[in-house]
Amino acid sequence: MIKFASLLLIIIGLYGILSTRNVIKILVGINVMEIGINVFIIAMGFVNDGAAPILSVDNPVNVLKFVDPVAQALVLTSIVIGLGITALGLVFARKIHKKYGTYDLSETGGES
């Protein structure tokens, strides 16, 4: 179910990006897509009734079925990349706001 929901998130995020001219709304759309793909990766890496991949005092030995640690490593990297891209996008948004007085892309003369 979560796998299907995360795919819907990616589609909704794409719709969010394409349907608006407001810079901040586009960035929200990008973040929705990022969250969608991150949840999808974890859902792909999940194993039915698998345990969190951490050895600890109560499950010291690799006997249980563990969830895929590689998928989680990929998502950790992807989340922080998403933060970096969003921060940069917001700075561009600010410069657009300073130059054109609005967050709306339609007044910026489009393809110059």
Add this chain to the structure above:
Amino acid sequence: MKKIFAGLLAVAFGIVLLIGISLNTGLFGYNDSLPEDGAASHYISKDVNGKTDEVVFGETTGAETGSANMVTSVIANYRSFDTLGEVTVLFLAALGVSLLAGTMDKGRKRSGSGFILRTSARILFPLMLVTGIYIFTHGHLTPGGGFPGGSMIASSFLLLYLADESFRANVKGFKVAEGLAGTLYVAIGIVGLLAAGYFLVNFLPTGTVGNLLSAGIIPVVYVIIGLKVGSEITGIVADMFNEEVKA
């Protein structure tokens, strides 16, 4: 009009996506076990280099990676190169923000921060700082690691920032810390290259799985990442916050 066009395009993309994935791995349900000789199962049983004896928490010594938290072992040992690349992405983002958001505005008037915010900030700041440091020093034992730990430190500075009138993140100090942490990370890689012939190799002993100093260079790498991510995000926050007030 634009919305309808966007809607159609998104729906078309969605249909292609869902059909393609149903052909590929199916839309519902999860797999029952990891691909048998895939990378994941080797990372879990820590037998990539052929040492196949059982890894027991608290007893095994000298395992490939001493980290009990397998995700940390993947991030800081098996695929440490990804994390180095990852830290560079954040480094560039912080650099871009400071380049494009312009310089700090000296005389900025700020909306006064309420009494409640100031006192709660003083109480919360040390707590968040300590939690952040705890998280990234115990990255190889408990969930969480360099990234959340570093961000928590940044959030604690953010809180202080919001609350305190005169406090101004000494951005230059953070930039220097960020640069040094980055250089240190690359230096560890090069030392590994010179010492044992592989870039970013784990040249410290891995000790017994489970106790604090048990994972070779993982704690060192995670402390560096924690400091670097913390200073970078504080830099982003400081630039964002100042610029915003001046705009």
Add this chain to the structure above:
Amino acid sequence: MNWFDILEAGISVFLVVFALTAVISRKLLTSIIFLSALSMTAVAGFALLSAPDVAVTEAVIGSGLVTFIFVASIRNLRKAGDGL
């Protein structure tokens, strides 16, 4: 229908509802708030799928810092008087 399936269904519904609201809402502040709510639901999803590392990171970065920098950019809108 054991507890896992119920939780899973609930999180899936919330994910889609929050995402739709974040994308469709007219006011910027509303869409940012629902983005933050979406991020928190994702944290719950990660916890359910036994990925604690990712849940901690997404909580601190996703709902914490991303929401902050969005709100920081929106705040100067109110000063500049642009329609929210």
Add this chain to the structure above:
Amino acid sequence: MMINPVLLIAIPLGLAFIAVVFKKLQGWILAIGVAANAFLVFFVEKGETAIGGFKLPFAISLVLDDFSFIGVILVNVLTLAAVAVAFRKTEKYVPVILAGLAGLNGMVLTGDMFNLFVFMEITAISAYILSSEGRKPEQSFNYLVIGSIGSVLYLLGLILIYGQTGTLNMSLMAEKSALIGQAAMVLPLVLIFAGIAVEAKLLPMSGWVRGVLGNSNALTGVMFASVYSSAALMVFGRVFSQVLIPGTTAGVIIIVIALLTFAAGQVSAFRSKSLRQVLLYSSIAQSGLAAALFATGFVFPAVLVIINNAAGKMIMFSTAGNLEEKYGTDDYVGLGGAFVRNMPAGVAFTIAALSLTGLPLVFGFYAKLNVLAAYLNQGTFFVPAVVLAGTIIEGAYFIRILIKLWAPGKEGEWADADQSVGEKKIFNPAGTVVVILVTLLIILSGFLPDSVGKLVAPGGGLLGDEGPSISLTMEKGGDQ
């Protein structure tokens, strides 16, 4: 003394971090970093080196074979050229250029698909920051949006393949993905294609090129048009002709999109007025051609096209950037006679234009001939026809520019003083030396094509294709 290829990534990265600490020495740090990389690239150890001391299929590896050796040389040498040509403009962007250089080297060298994603992100972010030099924030924002969508799609495609094959290592993934059924592989292939297509300027994802390259100066123009695009195309080549060989359906989709990009690029270049717009559309067209060649498995001709495009565009974009800066206009009607005033730049630009069109006695001729011969040997006639038509259009719009810039006066006589623009030196000394050097290389390799063929593909072929499909050496009985 052979060095470990990882140093090509570690040195610029370490220097980028140091450059933030020592603000005052940034100029020197950039010069040292770029020069060191351009020098060390020729002493790099061939073969596959693992990172982190773990056995290969489960560790990240850097693969240096003949194919990525050319990519690494292109990236490092052309970055040195770009920095030399426009050194004044780099003082704000020293850590960005160095980190970008590390990302580019990583992209070309890596043997791991997720590591490739991370390095593509590093290169993309450094490109977004460099594009802000063009004073058009909405264009940089547009580039960021398209780049983010591309990276999400790439990640989605990669995860689907990882779910099936269980590995991220390129060579292991190549073996395992060959066993998976055609139907299951179409979507992941198209998704990964969409991810790489952004940086490689291919049609559906190349909306950003006009805004970003249209406002580029001498530094960013050269970086985007020759350095970044060569790296992206080499990555496209490695992924689609070695790791995920497209089956019939996915292959047709990719080839059609690539050829459409080629055709659309040539036509738009013909119709555009400003110098940089002509050049950026020509770059899109060349990327389309190279992508089509890779998708059909002709690796050697594709690499020749990339080298030809990289060298040519380096000269043309640095000239165009400097012309725009000095004369203030980018419209080649207003730049009439500019070349008469700047003889070296004019000659270099002309040679580069001839080489891109593929006229004899320059390197481009050997590249274009290999492209046509590869297709004709394979027996397809439609694609060479498209390529030839595109070349004719390309010749038309380049000749039109050259006439305007050499002899704006009436028909058939050189530009006299009053018609041409004022006397302005457009290249700094280092830039002139670099431009002349590259021009000589283009001419020289035009005269000795087969030795260039041996240099590019010493083993007679790249990534398993059959290598030079035509021999131009004068003595009878060439090797083919």
